[in-house]
Amino acid sequence: MVGRENALSLIDLALKHSQGDQTEVLLRGEDSYLTRFATNHIHQNVGEKDATLAVRVIFGKKIGSASTNTLDEGSVRRTVEKAAEIARLQRENPDFKSLPDPSPVPETDGFSRRTAEISPEDRAKAVGAVIAKAKAKGFEAAGAYSTRARELAIGNSLGVRAYHASTGADLVTVAMSPTSSGYAEQSEVDAARIDPGAVADTAVRKCAESVESVKVEPGEYEVILEELAVANLVGYLARLGFSALGLQEGRSFLVGKLGQKIVGENITLWDDGLDPTGIVMPFDFEGVPKEKLTLIEDGVAKNVVYDSYTAGREPGKRSTGHATPGFFGNFGPAPMNLFLKPGDATIEDMIKSTKRGILVTRFHYTNPIHPVKTIITGMTRDGTFLIEDGKVKGAVKNFRFTQSVLEAFSNVELIGKTPKLIGGFFGGMSVPALKVGKFNFTGVTEF
Amino acid sequence: MPDLTRLALERARESGADYADIRVVEDKSESIHVKNGIVSALRSSESKGFGIRVLYQGAWGFASSSRFEEDEVKSVAEMAVKIAKASTLARKERPVELTPLPAVRDSWTSKVVKDPFEVKLEDKIATLLESDRLLRTDPKVRVADSEMGFWREKTTFASTEGSFIEQEITESGGGVSATAVDQGELQRRSYPAAFGGDVSQAGYEWIEGLDLAGQAERTAREAVALLSAKQCPSGTTDLILESSQLGLQIHESCGHPIELDRVFGTEASYAGTSFLTTEKLGNFRYGSDKVNIVADATIPGGLGSFKYDDEGVAGRRTVIMDHGLFKNYLTSRETAAELGQESNGTMRADGWNRLPIIRMTNINLEPGDWTLDEMIKDTKDGIYMSTNRSWSIDDKRLNFQFGTEVAWEIKDGALGAMLKNPTYTGITPQFWGSLDAVAGKREWHLWGLPNCGKGEPPQTAHVGHGAAPSRFRNVRVGVGKW
Incomplete structure (x- = not known):
């Protein structure tokens, strides 16, 4: 970790060297550790310390970017010069208006010193506890326990200065028998809240309940989607529809539909980087402060997310604080801290109300087939069960689904009352389980 | 240094x-x-x-x-x-x-x-x-x-x-x-x-x-x-794949299942394991006798080419499938020792901050003796699909479904109407068992794939796949409601 003072000094240093009309400097640092286990032993155990400085130099409407992870003064200066050299060779981007002006960044707390300083022995002991639970049932455990401290610092020549340090801990495990598997995971800001025994218990229970599974014909079923499966679908919904760039380019399913009902009235979805029950992120990758933004309210599409570039392309729009890192890709803005409104049902309520349906623990290898129709395909995995007449009948072989997400969210019958926090690539999401009235399984596999 | x-x-x-x-x-x-x-x-x-x-x-x-x-x-x-x-x-x-x-x-x-x-x-x-x-x-x-x-x-x-x-x-x-x-x-x-x-x-x-x-x-x-264009119809038909789509098919349903670390369960909680368990080595019929697949790190221009892997083992050419029979895994010094073999040199890391893991090199379907034109002429009813749009496969690499950008119907030995939203699905050994024609060297191309994901923390590898247009019989196409 570079630290607040050093990070902001490096940003000032880079800005001082820039001759650009506008300049932005972003620093991302990470000390991360991951203990990976399989077949009841630790097989990979790694640590990493890195920090990358990314610079955008702008002459008029010409933008150039360069990055480095060597942070001495000479390298910082050379990176600024490289970005400037690229900007001079660039073509004008008529849609570029300006980098964001400074706005007050809210004070947030997403850092746990205990997590930043956790030792390899502590991680190994937690993994040992998971393995012991699997071994006790004659199963094999695999998974990973990762902990990290991250920092993000941003400054620009208009006066933006922002720094945020955060920590995270994720324990994932799959318990396996020769014929079955069960999965569970837990994500926390503070590693002390990770409960290896509870995570292992869930995975081991699902594995034990799936030892004997039967092949059921694919077709249209009622489904109970546990939180991990819901998160997968919500992620696609957000990515395929709620970026201003997608809307401006005509790629989004929301073209002509903002303000209209797109899913069931029981669905409300928002983005909030400041909610402490999520993964807190006080500002985006341009230093624009986060605020709560409703994406879907009672089934009606309300807003899409903007960064400064997409906001500059539409009169009267401002960045909603959803810029993604420019050096990472060309994605445009994205929701990164999603919340799906909980309901009042338990998983037991959902099972009791199901005549003939499938309970899904999580999906695997999902991929969009048609983005405008929001048709996604993927597999079920690590605990898939048949429900008949309000009771869990037993485990089934895993299904392939091919399903429109908008259609699924138009048929939600029950919503779980306890949301689960699920970590993402940046940020994360908090979602409850759902019972969906109709869901299309189009194939079945051999296990 | x-x-x-x-x-x-x-x-x-x-x-x-x-x-x-x-x-x-x-x-x-x-x-x-x-x-x-x-x-x-x-x-x-x-x-x-x-x-x-x-x-x-x-x-x-x-x-x-x-x-x-x-x-x-x-x-x-x-x-x-x-x-x-x-x-x-x-x-x-x-x-x-x-x-x-x-x-x-x-x-x-x-x-x-x-x-x-x-x-x-x-x-x-x-x-x-x-x-x-x-x-x-x-x-x-x-x-x-x-x-x-x-x-x-x-x-x-x-x-x-x-x-x-x-x-x-x-x-x-x-x-x-x-x-x-x-x-x-x-x-x-x-x-x-x-x-x-x-x-x-x-x-x-x-x-x-x-x-x-x-x-x-x-x-x-x-x-x-x-x-x-017309919507791709649903049903079972003969399928000809263009070589870049076939490259991805090889990647997902052959390249990943032959990684010996995955077979040993080291990716179990993330990308999954493999149906190609060790008792199948040397005797499992993976596909038809047209299925000749090699892992070759020595081809000039391949994204999976190198002189030494990240354990210092020399890159080489290894036969993976010989006339449909499964012959070898991709191995490392640790995993090969467990089978009493020598490493065949496939350990690579994504940069300085990642641990080397077993990665595909250039996993190639060897050319056959057909041409695409001959294949189309020889097909009464079928579909020709080209250029990947979506991909998905289960966590043991058996049930897959791919979508392509475009397809054309084949009627009585000639290409017909363009089709939109094409998809096809199958189970790996059955699908490769239905391969009956592979085009020759002239239409064979070594594709470079720079985005193969594996491992925790995530790693992205650059790998290669050589393929020529090929025909598979009786494949399920047009999956789902449109």
Whole structure:
């Protein structure tokens, strides 16, 4: 970790060297550790310390970017010069208006010193506890326990200065028998809240309940989607529809539909980087402060997310604080801290109300087939069960689904009352389980 | 450099390591993206650092840092051993053993005719702007993407067994795509392949050979034509796959299941395991007798080509499927030892801060003796599908489903109407069992895939797949409700 003072000094240093009309400097640092286990032993155990400085130099409407992870003064200066050299060779981007002006960044707390300083022995002991639970049932455990401290610092020549340090801990495990598997995971800001025994218990229970599974014909079923499966679908919904760039380019399913009902009235979805029950992120990758933004309210599409570039392309729009890192890709803005409104049902309520349906623990290898129709395909995995007449009948072989997400969210019958926090690539999401009235399984596999 | 690598290995030894290696890596890349007449991204990036891998009493540890300086090298070596000691708290019953390997001192540089980092940026931008202009000749094309990227990685590998290897690899790639939108329908066509085009271990000469501008208008025309094309029908039919889609089919349903670490369960909680368990080695019928697949790290230009892997094992050509019979896995020094074999050299890491894991090299379906024209003429009812749009496969690599950008129906030995939203699905051994025709060398192409994901923390590998158009009998197509 570079630290607040050093990070902001490096940003000032880079800005001082820039001759650009506008300049932005972003620093991302990470000390991360991951203990990976399989077949009841630790097989990979790694640590990493890195920090990358990314610079955008702008002459008029010409933008150039360069990055480095060597942070001495000479390298910082050379990176600024490289970005400037690229900007001079660039073509004008008529849609570029300006980098964001400074706005007050809210004070947030997403850092746990205990997590930043956790030792390899502590991680190994937690993994040992998971393995012991699997071994006790004659199963094999695999998974990973990762902990990290991250920092993000941003400054620009208009006066933006922002720094945020955060920590995270994720324990994932799959318990396996020769014929079955069960999965569970837990994500926390503070590693002390990770409960290896509870995570292992869930995975081991699902594995034990799936030892004997039967092949059921694919077709249209009622489904109970546990939180991990819901998160997968919500992620696609957000990515395929709620970026201003997608809307401006005509790629989004929301073209002509903002303000209209797109899913069931029981669905409300928002983005909030400041909610402490999520993964807190006080500002985006341009230093624009986060605020709560409703994406879907009672089934009606309300807003899409903007960064400064997409906001500059539409009169009267401002960045909603959803810029993604420019050096990472060309994605445009994205929701990164999603919340799906909980309901009042338990998983037991959902099972009791199901005549003939499938309970899904999580999906695997999902991929969009048609983005405008929001048709996604993927597999079920690590605990898939048949429900008949309000009771869990037993485990089934895993299904392939091919399903429109908008259609699924138009048929939600029950919503779980306890949301689960699920970590993402940046940020994360908090979602409850759902019972969906109709869901299309189009194939079945051999296990 | 040798002083610091020696210092790292000595410090690891002094801290208790039985074996240690260090990789010092310098990565450099440049990417240019033109979208709708605007250079939307123009980036240059550099990343340097080192990673130390150690074995302590048969358990692994790895630590890495971006600061390649004396004090940091010592501290990271100590941290790697500390992590390995923690690994012994949940150790394998049989401690890790590595297959014997003679010490190697060597250096190697991949072949480059025109250094892509020396070509003027103005010339690269001009090429992309010309492609972009030609992609946007029809107003229904709402998004035109033209891109190119260049990568150079210099790696120094040193081990306590006495190896010291320097390698430098340069890669270049590019592609164009047109996204057409009309009345709620969206369709895309790409050239030469989807998701960034085609990448090769080569210099700028590769970009010149792609002739992006020369293919842009046709690409755009097909995207617009797809908007009003017929929906791909549902049913079972004969399927001919174009070679880039077949490359991805090989990747997902052959390349991943033959990774021996995955077979041993090390990816179980993430990307999954493999149906190709060890009792199948040497006797499992994976496909028809037309299925001849090799893993070849020695082909010039392949994205999976190198002289030594990241354990210092020489790259080689290994027969994977011989006339449909499963013959070999991709292995490492640790996993090969468990089968009583020698490593076939497939361990690679994604940069300095990642641990080497088993990765595909160039996994190639050997050419057959047909031509695409002969295959079409020989097909009464079928579909010809081209260019990947979506991919998905279960966690043992059996049930797969792919979507392609475009297809054409085949009726009575001739190509017919264009079809939109094509998909096909199957179970791996049955699907490969239905392969009955593979085109010959003239239509065989080595595709470069720069985005193969595996491992935790995530790693992205650059791999290659050689393939020619091929025909599969009785495949389920047109999956789902449209």
